Amino acid sequence: KAGVTQTPRYLIKTRGQQVTLSCSPISGHRSVSWYQQTPGQGLQFLFEYFSETQRNKGNFPGRFSGRQFSNSRSEMNVSTLELGDSALYLCASNDRGTQETQYFGPGTRLLVL
Amino acid sequence: GEDVEQSLFLSVREGDSSVINCTYTDSSSTYLYWYKQEPGAGLQLLTYIFSNMDMKQDQRLTVLLNKKDKHLSLRIADTQTGDSAIYFCAETSTGTASKLTFGTGTRLQVTL
Numbered sequence: 001k002a003g004v005t006q007t008p009r010y011l012i013k014t015r016g017q018q019v020t021l022s023c024s025p026i027s028g029h030r031s032v033s034w035y036q037q038t039p040g041q042g043l044q045f046l047f048e049y050f051s052e053t054q055r056n057k058g059n060f061p062g063r064f065s066g067r068q069f070s071n072s073r074s075e076m077n078v079s080t081l082e083l084g085d086s087a088l089y090l091c092a093s094n095d096r097g098t099q100e101t102q103y104f105g106p107g108t109r110l111l112v113l
Numbered sequence: 114g115e116d117v118e119q120s121l122f123l124s125v126r127e128g129d130s131s132v133i134n135c136t137y138t139d140s141s142s143t144y145l146y147w148y149k150q151e152p153g154a155g156l157q158l159l160t161y162i163f164s165n166m167d168m169k170q171d172q173r174l175t176v177l178l179n180k181k182d183k184h185l186s187l188r189i190a191d192t193q194t195g196d197s198a199i200y201f202c203a204e205t206s207t208g209t210a211s212k213l214t215f216g217t218g219t220r221l222q223v224t225l
Contacts (some may be wrong), residue, residue, distance in 0.1 A: 004155075024205075030212065031211050033211050033212070033213075041218050041220065042215060042216075043203075043213075043215040043218075045212045045214070048211045048212060050211070055211070056211060056212050058212070081189060087217040090155055090156065092213075094211055101161060102158070102159070102211065102213060103143075103158060104148075104151075104157070105117065105155050106155040106157040107154075107155045
């Protein structure tokens with residue numbers, strides 16, 4: 001099976017812009033979670049989608065949003081970008097089967113100037 | 114809230130065993146994980162252990178869980194230079210099964 005894919009891999013934006021990141025889970029996986037990784041805060045949970053519904057949410061401002069499509073692909077959007085949003089954004093998929101394991105994609109590295 | 118802590122750095126010689134430690138505070142943790150991150154890459158799932166187990170072995174990897182002390186360790190036997198990376202422990206809790214809480218990560222340096 002192909003792994004989790006994320007596009008784009010690298011992105012440069014300026015403050016105030018918005019950005020949309022995409023994640024395609026492993027085939028058959030219905031849960032997609034998003035994480036932000038920064039040197040200062042480490043790995044932090046953003047939100048999780050399952051069957052097109054947001055099921056869990058982390059402590060991030062409303063500028064961070066997401067959605068999931070019927071084919072389980074997910075997008076996350078960050079509006080009004082700030083310098084502190086520069087980070088590696090990781091997506092993980094989970095099959096919700098017998099094991100609670102999450103498999104991560106390679107990430108999208110976002111730089112906000 | 115949940116808190117997961119790890120030491121920041123570990124240096125070992127090639128061929129020796131490495132032991133990376135992790136402590137957590139959430140008594141309702143259900144699964145505990147070890148992930149590996151190489152430079153510029155995402156997270157690779159190495160192994161995981163369910164909270165009712167105290168040990169799991171998978172080839173060169175041995176996970177030990179002391180639930181009473183909320184202490185998790187990862188032992189890598191015969192450490193190789195390719196094992197140099199950052200290792201994260203993580204946990205999930207009852208009711209938030211897809212939300213991973215990560216430790217700060219331990220950078221493992223393998224020297225010749």
